[in-house]
Amino acid sequence: MRRLSLIVAAALLGLACEPASAQTTDRTIDEIKAETLARAQTGAYPALGIQPADAAEALGRIKSRDPDEWAAAWSAVADTYMAKAKATADPKEADANFVRAWRLYYFGQWPAPTSQGKQAAYQKAIDAYLQHARYFYPPLEVVHIPYGDKEITGYLRLPANAPRPVPLVLAISGLDSRKETVAETYAAAIPEGIGFFAVDSPGTGQSPRKADETADQIYSRVLDYLATRPEVDKNRILVHGQSFGAYWAAKLAHTEAKRLVGAVTQSPPIHRTFQPDFFRARMYTREYLFDYVPASLFVYGMKSSDELIAFLPKMSLQTQGLLGKPAAPILVVGGTRDTQVPIDDLELLINSGTEPREAWINPIGGHMGRTADTWPDPVIFKKIILPWEVRHLNAKVGAP
Numbered sequence: 001m002r003r004l005s006l007i008v009a010a011a012l013l014g015l016a017c018e019p020a021s022a023q024t025t026d027r028t029i030d031e032i033k034a035e036t037l038a039r040a041q042t043g044a045y046p047a048l049g050i051q052p053a054d055a056a057e058a059l060g061r062i063k064s065r066d067p068d069e070w071a072a073a074w075s076a077v078a079d080t081y082m083a084k085a086k087a088t089a090d091p092k093e094a095d096a097n098f099v100r101a102w103r104l105y106y107f108g109q110w111p112a113p114t115s116q117g118k119q120a121a122y123q124k125a126i127d128a129y130l131q132h133a134r135y136f137y138p139p140l141e142v143v144h145i146p147y148g149d150k151e152i153t154g155y156l157r158l159p160a161n162a163p164r165p166v167p168l169v170l171a172i173s174g175l176d177s178r179k180e181t182v183a184e185t186y187a188a189a190i191p192e193g194i195g196f197f198a199v200d201s202p203g204t205g206q207s208p209r210k211a212d213e214t215a216d217q218i219y220s221r222v223l224d225y226l227a228t229r230p231e232v233d234k235n236r237i238l239v240h241g242q243s244f245g246a247y248w249a250a251k252l253a254h255t256e257a258k259r260l261v262g263a264v265t266q267s268p269p270i271h272r273t274f275q276p277d278f279f280r281a282r283m284y285t286r287e288y289l290f291d292y293v294p295a296s297l298f299v300y301g302m303k304s305s306d307e308l309i310a311f312l313p314k315m316s317l318q319t320q321g322l323l324g325k326p327a328a329p330i331l332v333v334g335g336t337r338d339t340q341v342p343i344d345d346l347e348l349l350i351n352s353g354t355e356p357r358e359a360w361i362n363p364i365g366g367h368m369g370r371t372a373d374t375w376p377d378p379v380i381f382k383k384i385i386l387p388w389e390v391r392h393l394n395a396k397v398g399a400p
Contacts, residue, residue: 026284026290026291027286035289037052037056037059040054042373045377046111046176046177047107050107051100054077058107065290067114067115070108070117071108071118074107074121078101078104078108081097081100085131099132101128102125105121105122105124105125108122109122109125111294112175112299114294114298122178129180129183137160140157141157145225147221148208152207152208152222155179155180155183157196158232159193166194166236167193167194167393168195168196168197168238169197169240169389170199170237170239170240171239172201172245172246173204174245175296176204177245178204179198179199179200179205180205189386195232199219199222201245201248204299210299210301220252227259238264239252239253241264242267243367244269246265246269247268247315249263250330250349261328262330263331264385265330265333265349266334266369267334267335267338268341269315270318273340274312275313282340286339296308327353329392330349331358332361333385334367335368336361336364338368360384
């Protein structure tokens, strides 16, 4: 009989998911501005780390939903911090300003670089982040892995004083997060003696290909590369994916079970997420700040929602016949009230296969399991995800 290990004082099964939002249109610009400021004030995603005063200044420059206007407004505020960072001789002050600039540029391209202005904002975000990374110890290495006629760009960071070879997390960003945001989160793993390789999801950031049902090949290539690095213990690699990244983590748990000691899947789309009825219901959910549909089209490289809806069922791991096959140990993290990835998908993953699965489900949580007041993203990572990773990576010490 399967064992369901819950790390929360509530039973997963029997908890009903709230229906997806009945909204049929996206937010107006005034609604976007009000909601963005509210999220900045509470530190809620995707305004995490953005100072409310900076948000208010940027939003005051915006009058329409034009993507280039959005990018220009946030970039203008970010530019002031880049100038301050470059003008000071104080390393701490410079670093703090680079961080503020990076977060603002990143928000200027959110949720996807769908216009020339947003593409420019994302490039500036990368530049600002790498300026911030100059102050890291241990250092961050920008890695370029050949992939056909393109390349996979990732960030490798290893603990300085941990015995070699070190365990490592392959950390995959989501639909609108980036390898930079993931790398910043995984700085907390370094003191635990764990390294990380942060990489973008297909169709996002600097990924060499758009998303489709075989794009997990990117991560198999990354695992090939990591096996060539003597500093990395190839027998102690774990994958963590957030949201859309969790889809790839769940898939890799099955396709790369022999090369992974575990997989953390945080709000993983598995099957129902990709069905036409559910996609239509979530297109304008108020849980997502705005432009979910344009971001999705960009990620898959498609022109219309009808084209995307016709394609999405191919992404289902159930349709691909993976569920029930041997898999690496899996931790499923999520929220019962998630309107972007239904609880059905988490239950399906939990109850597939023959090996026990572990889960942390917030019964009042939304996407990623988060609640802004008690379970924001950083708390979930530090209290739930990182301890699980430490336990599974350390359990493999001395493995052949």
